[in-house]
Amino acid sequence: MELRLYDTLSREKRTFVPLDPKNVRMYVCGPTVYDFAHIGNARPVIVFDVLFRLLRHLYGEAHVKYVRNITDVDDKINDRAARDFPGLPLNEAIRKVTEQTGEQFHADVDALGCLRPSVEPRATEHIGEMREIIERLVKGGFAYVAEDHVLFSPQAMNAANSTLPRYGALSKRSLDEMIAGARVDVAPYKRDATDFVLWKPSKPGEPSWPSPAGIAVEGRPGWHVECSAMAWKHLGEHFDIHGGGIDLVFPHHENEVAQTCCAFHRERMANYWMHNGFLQVEGEKMSKSLGNFITIHELLKDWPGEVLRLNMLKTHYRSPIDWTMKSLEESAKTLDDWYRVAADVAPGEPAASVVEPVLDDLNTPLAIAAMHGLRGGDVGALAGSLRLLGFLSESAAQWEGRKQQASGVDAKEVEGLIAERTAARSRKDFKESDRIRDLLAAMGVAIKDSKDGTTWEFSR
Numbered sequence: 001m002e003l004r005l006y007d008t009l010s011r012e013k014r015t016f017v018p019l020d021p022k023n024v025r026m027y028v029c030g031p032t033v034y035d036f037a038h039i040g041n042a043r044p045v046i047v048f049d050v051l052f053r054l055l056r057h058l059y060g061e062a063h064v065k066y067v068r069n070i071t072d073v074d075d076k077i078n079d080r081a082a083r084d085f086p087g088l089p090l091n092e093a094i095r096k097v098t099e100q101t102g103e104q105f106h107a108d109v110d111a112l113g114c115l116r117p118s119v120e121p122r123a124t125e126h127i128g129e130m131r132e133i134i135e136r137l138v139k140g141g142f143a144y145v146a147e148d149h150v151l152f153s154p155q156a157m158n159a160a161n162s163t164l165p166r167y168g169a170l171s172k173r174s175l176d177e178m179i180a181g182a183r184v185d186v187a188p189y190k191r192d193a194t195d196f197v198l199w200k201p202s203k204p205g206e207p208s209w210p211s212p213a214g215i216a217v218e219g220r221p222g223w224h225v226e227c228s229a230m231a232w233k234h235l236g237e238h239f240d241i242h243g244g245g246i247d248l249v250f251p252h253h254e255n256e257v258a259q260t261c262c263a264f265h266r267e268r269m270a271n272y273w274m275h276n277g278f279l280q281v282e283g284e285k286m287s288k289s290l291g292n293f294i295t296i297h298e299l300l301k302d303w304p305g306e307v308l309r310l311n312m313l314k315t316h317y318r319s320p321i322d323w324t325m326k327s328l329e330e331s332a333k334t335l336d337d338w339y340r341v342a343a344d345v346a347p348g349e350p351a352a353s354v355v356e357p358v359l360d361d362l363n364t365p366l367a368i369a370a371m372h373g374l375r376g377g378d379v380g381a382l383a384g385s386l387r388l389l390g391f392l393s394e395s396a397a398q399w400e401g402r403k404q405q406a407s408g409v410d411a412k413e414v415e416g417l418i419a420e421r422t423a424a425r426s427r428k429d430f431k432e433s434d435r436i437r438d439l440l441a442a443m444g445v446a447i448k449d450s451k452d453g454t455t456w457e458f459s460r
């Protein structure tokens with residue numbers, strides 16, 4: 001069984017061949033830490049967690065390195081810091097915002113059953129690598145200094161007579177069309193409208209570092225160069241997989257490729273470029289700017305993280321997902337059932353019927369359908385398969401207990417009411433026994449009478 005992955009650059013599914021099977025390397029663009037992450041932001045985190053788990057399964061845990069960065073220098077962070085902590089010096093306020101948001105992000109994605117990446121580099125800890133890349137680009141003639149900025153020139157890249165990739169190849173855009181379509185109000189320091197910022201001067205009070213390329217004033221990096229620097233530091237000049245949401249293909253990933261390939265004279269940055277589709281609400285991308293978002297944090301108040309995870313994986317990662325309440329309710333029912341039948345059995349090897357579709361470009365909907373098929377048969381294989389995909393982190397009792405806790409239902413109280421009902425029934429006070437049954441139903445507790453007595457379960 002071989003792993004096949006869809007590569008955005010070649011626009012086809014290809015067999016995955018790692019550069020070094022003893023050191024399989026993946027980079028995924030992580031969050032900008034200024035606010036709670038929404039459930040759309042959780043999509044790449046969950047999708048690439050499945051891939052990380054699969055790679056560990058195939059190549060061994062010690063042989064996979066997964067890097068997901070934290071962007072902790074950004075205008076949105078500065079704005080938030082100034083707004084939330086007006087009494088503090090900006091740098092201190094920024095540290096508070098990035099620390100709090102970073103911790104919240106970890107709590108959220110831990111609850112979604114995602115393993116921590118091997119390394120989570122922070123942009124502010126890699127300024128040296130960014131400066132080095134920028135220096136190389138200026139020396140190589142791919143970037144220039146203007147009014148204390150450093151700008152990358154895609155036109156210089158495409159004019160270079162070399163084995164470099166073409167600028168625009170990843171996003172399938174032609175540079176000529178980009179030039180023709182460029183807006184007129186281009187910043188005056190740019191030679192060409194398509195040039196993008198590698199480094200810019202900091203405004204007073206903003207975070208700043210000594211600038212590269214002989215610029216006298218202090219400055220800060222552009223967003224794209226951060227990822228080139230962190231990927232280089234932790235994975236090298238050329239690695240296996242680079243991932244993120246589909247909105248990052250252009251300009252972010254196109255620019256990452258340009259920077260890395262030109263700085264290191266490489267034909268490629270990553271061998272496979274993978275992008276997840278959007279999570280949508282009523283046909284529109286969930287996003288902060290549209291205001292149609294719901295945070296992971298809010299959802300976790302109503303749903304266990306694994307329910308959100310299953311709900312995400314029911315759709316293939318490249319297709320859009322419509323996030324609906326109905327689908328969440330179904331996912332919750334499915335997991336309740338799987339916890340009941342599989343959480344406490346000894347896990348067997350994951351079933352081939354589950355692993356094969358996952359190997360085929362992470363076809364999780366097909367894998368989930370196969371798990372429904374295992375439910376009535378090999379529950380050991382079901383347990384093993386669920387664990388491979390990051391489910392069943394709790395015992396069946398913990399799962400039940402947490403659900404009751406979440407609903408505010410106390411098991412002792414339920415048992416007490418059931419005893420009262422049994423007493424009412426034995427004295428033939430059916431009005432009272434019905435009242436208690438309805439009360440339990442209102443608490444979300446379903447009861448079942450049999451000759452051996454009354455059992456109950458929590459039904460959402």
Ligand code: AMP
Nearest residue numbers: 040041043044244245277278279285286
């Ligand atoms: P951002 O905070 O917007 O930079 O996004 C962080 C990550 O979440 C990136 O990989 C984005 O592509 C991804 N992302 C943002 N919104 C959505 C969405 N609605 N659906 C899927 N992925 C998203």
Ligand code: ZN
Nearest residue numbers: 029030227252
């Ligand atoms: Zn990135």
